[in-house]
Amino acid sequence: MQTSFSCDICYCIFFSTVNGKDGLHEDKESCLFTSSESEDTVEFPLPGKRYEDIAEFLCCIYPNILKTITDNNVEVMLQLGNEFGVKKLMEKCEDFLVRKLENGNPIPHPEEIINGLCIAERYGLETLRKTSFDRAAKTESELLENVKEFWELPNVITTSVFILRLKLLENCDKKIRSKINEVNIHCSLYHKGERSTDTLCTKCFACIGKSAVSELKQVM
Numbered sequence: 349m350q351t352s353f354s355c356d357i358c359y360c361i362f363f364s365t366v367n368g369k370d371g372l373h374e375d376k377e378s379c380l381f382t383s384s385e386s387e388d389t390v391e392f393p394l395p396g397k398r399y400e401d402i403a404e405f406l407c408c409i410y411p412n413i414l415k416t417i418t419d420n421n422v423e424v425m426l427q428l429g430n431e432f433g434v435k436k437l438m439e440k441c442e443d444f445l446v447r448k449l450e451n452g453n454p455i456p457h458p459e460e461i462i463n464g465l466c467i468a469e470r471y472g473l474e475t476l477r478k479t480s481f482d483r484a485a486k487t488e489s490e491l492l493e494n495v496k497e498f499w500e501l502p503n504v505i506t507t508s509v510f511i512l513r514l515k516l517l518e519n520c521d522k523k524i525r526s527k528i529n530e531v532n533i534h535c536s537l538y539h540k541g542e543r544s545t546d547t548l549c550t551k552c553f554a555c556i557g558k559s560a561v562s563e564l565k566q567v568m
């Protein structure tokens with residue numbers, strides 16, 4: 349239900365939060381709640397805002413509560429935090445999303461990675477942008493392509509993700525080729541009795557396989 353929010357009690361909470369020592373708001377000049385006329389009471393309408401969202405917003409910034417950021421409230425808190433200029437709430441939300449991407453097991457879901465890219469783009473969140481980029485570059489292109497929102501990102505971002513992925517794979521290819529050459533030389537010098545014609549001995553084959561798996565893990 350859409351509820352226009354106008355309540356004296358809530359404004360008091362806003363002011364004690366903004367002006368209190370532990371308040372989250374740092375930039376008073378740009379703060380929607382700053383008043384040059386009265387420090388006690390000020391009223392302003394919040395048309396189009398849901399009561400539940402504003403109440404959640406207050407719980408997340410009020411020093412005595414500081415409600416945790418979760419999957420359920422992060423997007424609305426980013427929206428309200430951005431709208432009202434609550435920098436620390438934005439940082440908390442960004443930190444929550446970055447940790448989710450870093451702790452994805454074994455890797456974060458493609459939807460979450462692309463959501464990170466979209467949110468970073470929308471609110472200019474640099475740490476989230478970098479983490480999402482790194483994760484996207486290590487995700488199979490087919491998985492990214494299957495997420496609709498991926499194609500709604502600016503072309504420069506989708507292209508950069510694929511270029512970064514290509515570079516990682518090329519680098520991986522270079523390292524594996526170098527390892528093959530190195531092992532081949534070693535095997536031809538020291539394992540002559542264990543090789544047949546030009547092929548590597550079983551031990552050296554296994555060594556290359558192990559090295560290739562380890563390199564590929566870095567980009568998957």
Ligand SMILES: [Zn+2]
Nearest residue numbers: 535539549552
């Ligand atoms: Zn060998």
